[in-house]
Amino acid sequence: MHREAGKTLLAQAVADGLLTGAILALGALGVSLSLQILRFANFSHAELLTWGAYIALTFTTFATAGTPIGPLSFGWQLLLAVVVAGAATGLVALAVDRLVFNQLRARHAHNLTMVFASFGVALILRNLVLLLWGPDAHYYSDELQIAVEVLPGIRLLPDQVFVLALTLVLVLALHLVLRLSRLGMAMRAMAESPALARVCGIETEKAIRWTWIASGMLAAAGGVFLGLTVQLRPDMGFNLLLAIFTAAILGGTGSLFGAVIGGLAVGLAENLSVLIIPSGYKAAVPFMLLMLVLYFRPQGLFGAADRAAT
Amino acid sequence: MMGIVAYLVFFAIVVLIFGVATLGLNLQWGTTGLFNAGVVGFYGVGGYTQAILTAPGRPELLGNLGLPWLVGIAGAMAASAIAAAIVGVATVRLRGDYLAIATFGIAVALQLVALNWERLTGGSLGLTSIPRPLASVFEEPLSYDLFYLCLMLAIAGTVYVALERIVRSPWGRVLKAVREDETAAVALGKDARRFRLQAFVLGSTVIGLAGALYVSFIGFVSPFDFVPIITFQIWTMLIVGGSGNNKGALLGVLIVWGLWTASGTLISKLVPAAFQTQGGAVQAILIGLVLVVTLLFKPRGLIGEEPVVSRHLG
């Protein structure tokens, strides 16, 4: 009896870990892109998740979340909201680049200067959300979704399964864009060597622009999913910062699928940890993983060597 | 009038405490180019060590040893040094922004330890009744604050002079060389990693000292004293003032902390209560803007690093 209970608990934790990991993966993809192509650790990236979620919220208050589709808690309006929020957040990211990071690049600023600037940008973006939308918590739908028991003792929320599936679709789409399109090629070339890319006549500025837009869109999707399965509040993105960075570094910065695996791994580790250590330490779990990775495999699980160490 | 003096004395003490921390960070970043995004972690180690060593004993706590103030200060510096050495061995080899992420995580983890290790740190309740040095001599708050201000002036002055000397010493010049061109430094036979580790440990020791001074001034410590935003505040101070220059570091503290408190005052005066929540957001946006604008238009800070020209040329 007791052993049975332990097993279900473990299985449930694995399931939950994978599902929350999907959201982390969407955030980690953007961090990974900016580490590779923009070449700095963008501490303000997590705020884009918040922006995406809130833009979608504004959209749904005009259009409502719609009549639920099947077992899901939302209707097509929310799907539309993801698209709108993605586009708008892409623009926000682009605006941030225009106003701050592009200016710094033009001045040939050190990449650590960009990191400092991203600290400041994070603070501004986060507090703009507070200013525009207020401090209260929100949900897309007041309806509560009851989990479906898929296996004895294992309950899943249809919304979360949907989120996991859609995440995989988005990653696949991004992968195809990077592999097959001219733009993707330019972005990959930038990741390999910006100087060489420029010499080869690749429009580096255009590649950079699209990097911002893509990571903004992915972040928006992550933010909406986070709001859908948890809650919207002004610090929702910031609270994911460490987990997202860990996921990106864990996966290695050479590969998109690495970031996805990284996200899932961090989600799993967080959910499994409370079975072993006091839950008060849960927030430190991504950090412990991060230290292990940086110590033993700084290039990440799937990365090329010699990027992280000096 | 007296009130304003009393407040300014208090304000100056806080500025000097942050000032000491910023000087420590300046050795790490300004001189050596180490991106420590976990400042608050070492600040907290110093603060908690001071509390654990000097606070009067309580049966439910492991620490609270009731030792003299100076022992606390020495212990706080030693503990921060040890923590920095452990962290440093694992991380100083990392590339700049990776070091930042790792140290950011360390600060988060240390704060969780403070929150959860109740037997030692008092958990979320924190530790109280931490003795303030010579508290029995100066009974009146203003006279005590004046005394503490003098103490802080002496300590900050000592740290300042010591760091100035260190930076100008041969050891300090190697640190700059490591920052500017590590490959060249290594080619000249300098073990770059060892120098970086030494600078990391020394800087964190100074940051830990600042934590201890803060705690022994306030007389109380809790996990809420060491939230990540403090790291951000101290960094902003350094960058606005001018990294690489100790005078700039201190000036930055004065400006940023002054702006922080002044904007708080203004908001409480000008903004009606119903919109105060938004007022706080404006305050944070302001600090963010100051940082970004400084980076854009005055990347070296208000007082940048002085160009070092060999004395032999003059």
Next chain:
Amino acid sequence: MRHGMIRGALGTAFAALLAMLLPQHGVLAQTAPSCPVKIGGILPLTGSMGPIAKHIAESAQLGIDHINQGGGVKGCQVQFILRDDQGQPTVGVDAAKYLIEVEGVKSLTGTVSSGVSLPILTAVAAPSKMPMISCCSTAATFTTLAQEGKTGGYFFRTLPTVKTQAYASAKVAAERGYKRIGMIYINTDFGTGMVKDFSKAIEKLGGKVVSTVAYNENQPSYRAEVNAAMSGQPDALFLVAFPQDGATMTREWISLGGTQNLILNNALRTPDYVKLVGAKFLQSAFGMDNASVAGPTVDAFRQAFQTAFNTSPDGPGIYNQYDAVMVLGLAMNIAPDLSGPAIRDSIRRIQNPAGEVVGTGPDEFKHALALIKDGKPIRYVGATGPVSFDANGDVSGPALIWTVKGDALAIDRTMTLEDMAALFKQIDG
């Protein structure tokens, strides 16, 4: 050796400075109050407590308005100066110092988090002899410090310590027949205190706490914590949380098939929480709140708050903050002068058993001023019922049990001071 000399020289210098400064300082404190009289407020308007503190600030302002409409303090209007502590001790301490020294406030009210109130008290308020009433800081440390004589008697709070809530909740849980109780609690002094006191009480009453899971605020998801709490297979869940995180956890708990036998703490008694979770899932939940016994003074406050801000006053700290301000207003009128010690001593005189009852609102305040002027004793019955501070500045209060009926919060029953005293005796022996 050299150290000693320096210290000696410094000491002399200070003595000289003080000789110059102190007499003036003393004289300033003695003179008749200059209008307006200022009361300082410190609340976490931004940060994770922002949504809660917003309403607490409104309540404080309502109290100040009532004082002013009722005649102010010693013939002066009262000016309320509110500062944001952002949930950060350094910022809060700076704000307190500013309010006392630069603004010259005569008393303080604040703040929410014990981790901020404590340094304000030990570093600023107590050394400056500044009376301070908190609406919301529950840490047991304040009591300990007061017993050790470290607060100088300057700290008061208008909500009972955690024990009142924990014991009353345990009693009702036992009555409802809950035997195995899981706890998810916020990892602060408030949460840990609740676990300790509730576990003790429920064991005395024949139940058992089967799982305790601490949570840290602002986590993106609480699925893991919820799962861990469920592992003990409890027949009821005691959730100790604040509305936003609390709503997230309750939703996850119910989504995952957890029992709807919920025990909730006082901070969750807000329409926001009910709305965020959905009232239909809370029909078998009950919660505890301190005081707010039904009665004309409570109703008067409810009505005034509703009218002023067009929102319900049900929420953490709102009743308590109003009383904190009103107590200050009354005490400052009773005090012979507006020095800290005089106000401190007068705070205990607002609750004279032989006094005439005065309630909430401007008219009652005016009535109280008339009584005070005639030298008659008063007995303040506020938004949280009769407010009576013990030697440590703590209040013991009656308790009420609340539930959700239909879509709205409802009061199930109240437990009087006598009920509570009997309960304390039963559990503590």
